[in-house]
Amino acid sequence: MGTPSYTDGPAGHRTPPARGVPRRRHFADRPRRSVLLTALMGLTALYALLPLAWLVINATKTQKSLLDSFGLWFSGDFALWDNITQTLTYDDGIFVRWFLNTLLYVVAGAGGATFLAVLGGYGLAKFDFPGKRAVFATVIGAVAVPATALAVPTFLMFSKAGLTDTPWAVVVPSLVSPFGLYLMWVFAAEAVPAELLEAARVDGSGELRTFFQVALPLLTPGIVTVLLFTMVQTWNNYFLPLIMLKDPDWYPLTLGLNAWNEQASTAGGHAVFNLVITGSLLTIVPLVAAFLLLQRYWRSGLAAGSVKG
Amino acid sequence: MTAVTPLTTGRRPPAKGPGSRRAWTGWAFVGPFMAVFALVFLAPIAYSLYLSFFRDQLVGGTSFVGLDNFRRVLEDEQFWAAVGRVAVFLAVQVPVMLGLALLVALALDSGRLYGKSFFRISVFLPYAVPAVVATLMWGFIYGTRFGLVGNINDTFGVSLPDPLSPSLVLAGIGNIVTWEFIGYNMLIFYSALRVVPKALYEAAEIDGAGQWRVITAVKIPAIRGALVIATIFSVIGSFQLFNEPSILRSLAPNAITTYFTPNLYTFTLSFSGRQQNYAATVSLVMGVVTMIIAYAVQLRGMRKEA
Numbered sequence: 001m002g003t004p005s006y007t008d009g010p011a012g013h014r015t016p017p018a019r020g021v022p023r024r025r026h027f028a029d030r031p032r033r034s035v036l037l038t039a040l041m042g043l044t045a046l047y048a049l050l051p052l053a054w055l056v057i058n059a060t061k062t063q064k065s066l067l068d069s070f071g072l073w074f075s076g077d078f079a080l081w082d083n084i085t086q087t088l089t090y091d092d093g094i095f096v097r098w099f100l101n102t103l104l105y106v107v108a109g110a111g112g113a114t115f116l117a118v119l120g121g122y123g124l125a126k127f128d129f130p131g132k133r134a135v136f137a138t139v140i141g142a143v144a145v146p147a148t149a150l151a152v153p154t155f156l157m158f159s160k161a162g163l164t165d166t167p168w169a170v171v172v173p174s175l176v177s178p179f180g181l182y183l184m185w186v187f188a189a190e191a192v193p194a195e196l197l198e199a200a201r202v203d204g205s206g207e208l209r210t211f212f213q214v215a216l217p218l219l220t221p222g223i224v225t226v227l228l229f230t231m232v233q234t235w236n237n238y239f240l241p242l243i244m245l246k247d248p249d250w251y252p253l254t255l256g257l258n259a260w261n262e263q264a265s266t267a268g269g270h271a272v273f274n275l276v277i278t279g280s281l282l283t284i285v286p287l288v289a290a291f292l293l294l295q296r297y298w299r300s301g302l303a304a305g306s307v308k309g
Numbered sequence: 310m311t312a313v314t315p316l317t318t319g320r321r322p323p324a325k326g327p328g329s330r331r332a333w334t335g336w337a338f339v340g341p342f343m344a345v346f347a348l349v350f351l352a353p354i355a356y357s358l359y360l361s362f363f364r365d366q367l368v369g370g371t372s373f374v375g376l377d378n379f380r381r382v383l384e385d386e387q388f389w390a391a392v393g394r395v396a397v398f399l400a401v402q403v404p405v406m407l408g409l410a411l412l413v414a415l416a417l418d419s420g421r422l423y424g425k426s427f428f429r430i431s432v433f434l435p436y437a438v439p440a441v442v443a444t445l446m447w448g449f450i451y452g453t454r455f456g457l458v459g460n461i462n463d464t465f466g467v468s469l470p471d472p473l474s475p476s477l478v479l480a481g482i483g484n485i486v487t488w489e490f491i492g493y494n495m496l497i498f499y500s501a502l503r504v505v506p507k508a509l510y511e512a513a514e515i516d517g518a519g520q521w522r523v524i525t526a527v528k529i530p531a532i533r534g535a536l537v538i539a540t541i542f543s544v545i546g547s548f549q550l551f552n553e554p555s556i557l558r559s560l561a562p563n564a565i566t567t568y569f570t571p572n573l574y575t576f577t578l579s580f581s582g583r584q585q586n587y588a589a590t591v592s593l594v595m596g597v598v599t600m601i602i603a604y605a606v607q608l609r610g611m612r613k614e615a
Binding site: 032033034035037038040041044045047048049051052054055058070071072116117119120122123124126127128129130131132135138139141149150151152153154155156157172173175176178181207211232235236238239243253254255257258261262265273276277280283284287288290291292295 | 332333334335336337338339341342343345346348349350351352353354356357360409413416419420421422423424427428430431432433434435436437438439440441442443445446447449450456457460464488491492551552556559575576579580585588589592593595596600
C-alpha cells in the first residue's frame with residue numbers, strides 16, 4: 001500500500017475521461033467475436049463454477065451416498081429438502097442461531113464500517129485539515145500489519161475489558177475498513193463537485209446537512225460498493241471470531257460449519273458431512289444473491305475507485 | 310466527536326478556493342473513523358510492542374527481557390521455515406493468480422467474447438464464498454478415498470497424486486486461494502481497463518499496432534496502478550495465510566504442521582502454547598517483513614513507470 005498518489009490527495013490524481021464511468025462504445029465494424037477466446041474463457045468459468053456445482057450436487061445426497069457415489073453427479077435419493085431440514089434443526093437449531101449471529105455481525109459491523117468509511121472518505125476528499133497527511137500515512141501503513149499481529153493484543157485487550165465471548169468482540173474490530181475508506185475517498189473526490197458544496201454553504205446549509213442532503217445521494221454507487229465489500233468481509237470472517245469466541249451460541253456461520261466439520265475427527269464425534277455441505281450451500285446463497293441483485297450498482301462504484309490505484 | 314461546533318460555522322468564505330478549506334471541520338468527518346481505528350489498530354500495535362519486551366514465566370511472573378524475544382525470533386528455525394514456505398507460495402501462486410486474472414480481464418474488455426456478462430459474474434462468484442466453505446469444498450474434492458480425486462482414480466483406474474500429501478499440500482492451498490481470488494483481481498483489472506480512454510486504442514491502431522501490441526503497449530501500462538495495488542494486496546495476503554491451512558489441518562494433520570505459516574505459528578504460540586509475549590514479537594517481525602516486501606513491490610512498480 002502507499003503509492004505516491006495516496007498521499008498526494010485528490011489533486012494528485014490523473015483525471016479519468018469526462019465521466020467516472022464511461023459507457024462502452026460499440027464499434028459496429030469491430031471487434032469480431034471470437035469462438036476460440038470464448039472457449040478459453042469457458043475453461044476459466046468451468047474452473048470457477050465446478051466446485052460450486054459440486055456443492056449443489058452433493059447437498060442433494062444423503063450422508064451414505066455422499067461417500068460412495070461419484071462426486072459430480074446425482075445419486076441415490078434426492079435428499080436436499082431432508083438435508084436442509086436436518087441442517088436447520090440439528091442440535092436444537094443451532095444453525096439458525098449462527099445464521100442470526102452472522103446477520104447481526106454483518107448489519108452492525110459492515111453497516112457501521114460503511115458509515116464510518118463514507119464519513120471519513122468524504123472528509124478526506126473534500127476538506128483540508130491539520131493532520132490530514134498523517135491520517136493517510138497511518139491508515140495506509142497499518143494495513144500492511146498482519147491480522148494476527150493485531151489479533152493477539154486485541155484479544156488480550158478485549159479480554160481485560162471483559163468483552164471476549166460477546167458480540168462486541170466481533171463487531172467493534174469489523175467497524176474499521178481501510179480499503180473502504182480508500183475507495184470512498186477516491187470516489188467522493190470524483191463524484192461530489194466542490195462547487196456544489198460551496199453553493200450549499202452559500203445558501204446557509206450547515207456541513208452536516210450539506211453532507212446528508214447534497215453529497216450522500218451522489219455517493220450512492222460508492223456506498224453500495226463499499227457496503228458489498230465490507231459485507232463479504234464480515235459474512236466470511238473466520239479468524240477474528242475464532243479467537244474471540246468460545247461459546248458456540250455466539251458463533252457466526254463460518255465458525256459453526258468448521259466446528260461441524262471437525263466433529264468427525266474428534267473422539268466420539270458424529271460425522272455430519274451432509275450437514276456441513278448443505279450448511280455451506282445455505283451460507284453462500286445470501287451473498288451470491290446480493291451480488292447478483294446489486295451488481296449494476298457496485299460495478300460502477302468500483303470502476304471509479306480502481307482507476308486511481 | 311468534539312468537533313461538532315465548527316460544523317455550523319461553515320459559512321465563512323473559503324480561504325483557498327473551493328474544496329480546500331483548511332479548518333478543523335474535516336476532523337468531524339474523519340474523526341469517528343480514526344477513533345475506532347486507534348482503538349482496534351493503533352492500540353493493539355502499541356500493546357504488541359510493549360508485550361514483546363517482556364516474558365511470562367511459570368515461576369516468577371512477568372519480567373522485562375529487553376530485546377531477548379527479538380533475538381529468539383532471529384534464531385527460530387520453525388519461524389523461518391514458515392516464512393520460507395509462504396515465500397515459495399508467494400512466488401508461485403501470486404503470479405499465476407494475477408496472470409490469469411489479467412488474461413480474463415483483457416478477454417472481457419476486448420469485446421470479442423460471446424456471453425460476456427455470464428463469464429464476468431461466474432469468474433467473480435467464488436469471491437462471495439467464505440474461505441471456510443471454499444476450503445471445506447476443495448478439501449472434500451481433494452479426498453483420495455471418497456472425494457472427487459478418489460472418484461477419478463476409481464473410475465479411470467489411475468492414481469492421481471494426493472493433493473493432501475505433505476509434498477503437494479502447499480500447491481493444494483495455492484489452488485484454493487487462486488480459485489477464491491481470481492475473480493476479485495479480475496474485477497479490479499477490468500474496472501481499471503474500462504476507464505482507459507478509448508481514443509488511445511484508436512490512436513495505436515492508426516499507428517498500425519495490432520491487437521497484441523495494443524495490449525502490451527497501451528492497456529497494460531494504463532492499468533499499472535491497479536496491477537501494483539493488486540500485487541501488494543496479494544503479497545500481504547500470502548504472508549497472512551491462515552484460514553485455508555488451518556481448516557485443511559483437520560483433513561491433513563500430518564501434512565500441515567502447527568507452524569506451517571507464520572500466522573498459524575503465532576496462533577499456536579498464543580492460544581495453545583500460552584506464549585503471548587513471544588507470539589506478539591513474532592507477529593511484529595512478520596509485520597515488518599511484510600511491509601518491507603510490499604514496499605519493494607511498490608518501488609519496483611513505480612520505477613517502471615518512470
